[in-house]
Amino acid sequence: MKNYLFIFTLLFATVAYAQPTTLVVRAKAKDAKFIGSSIGGAKVIIRDALTGEILSQGTIGGSTGNTTLIMNEPHERYKSIADDQTAKFEAVVNIEEPRLVTVEVLAPVNQPQARVVASTQLWIIPGKDIRGDGIVLEIPGFIVDVLSPQTHEFIKPSTVRLKANVVMMCGCTISNGGLWDAEKIEVQGIVKRDGEQVQTVPLKVYEKVNTFEADLDLSQPGIYEVIIYAYDSRTGNTGVDKVNFVVNP
Structure with missing residues (x-):
């Protein structure tokens, strides 16, 4: 007890x-x-x-x-x-x-x-x-989402539109001349075909906020990977997304 x-x-x-x-x-x-x-x-x-x-x-x-x-x-x-x-x-x-x-x-x-x-x-x-x-x-960072081409998409040799959505980590809008200025953020697409880097493509915002775009030459068949990165040299913010797809003859 x-x-x-x-x-x-x-x-x-x-x-x-x-x-x-x-x-x-x-x-x-x-x-x-x-x-x-x-x-x-x-x-x-x-x-x-x-x-x-x-x-x-x-x-x-x-x-x-x-x-x-x-x-x-x-x-x-x-x-x-x-x-x-x-x-x-x-x-x-x-x-x-x-x-x-x-x-x-x-x-x-x-x-x-x-x-x-x-x-x-x-x-x-x-x-x-x-x-x-x-x-x-x-x-720190950016949220980067590849919008097109889509994952594992099969594409005929052509020029396609490469698109990525890029926002601040809070979701805040990135636009040309805005508080978060798209023109001062470097967004590039590193293009690899069959495991080898073949080109680098700069992307810009045109009509829609947050949406960075560029024409992408896919005239050569192969298995492709595109790595899209965003970088702001003033703050050190970075972000990356990747997509894989196939170009068939």
Whole structure:
């Protein structure tokens, strides 16, 4: 009986001293806005840094944020760049003492060819919430999707239109002369036939925002692979997608 009483007292003491602690986590695209619901959000995993135990996990959701506040206004110390609608994941963990945690973000979670992992570590302290902007992890890159030719398409020798959709990691629009200026982003198609590189094709935005295009000479039969990359020398943002197809005589 005494043993049971001791165990009960110990468990009660553990629960009694555990305190719920809130941690806000956000993912922000490099040189752009927050990653939110419109692009599918981001996966967040919070682990004990020593044991690997998962303390909380979930998906970042909400808006990409206020463009003027994030991209145009000067950033001042202690001034938030997130508002009430800005995408976030709000974790609540029960801890009895300070714990060093690893915060890992996979973003954008629904774009496997562009998804990257960003992480950081910090101490969380019982009852000491981290709110406001919270922990903001920067997500570098571009989302690149090859639109045409299609995967494993069979094509007669001809000139076809090479197309790729390119957006910021938050889904923000890239257009000629826009806030994210297509004319200042290098987008190229590296064309390989039967495993050998045969040409490099520059792509540009013409009629439709985010859509980079170029004519592609496919006069020679073979098995083709096209690697389309986007690169911004000002920020270091990069992105890649690939497509394979066949040109038959």
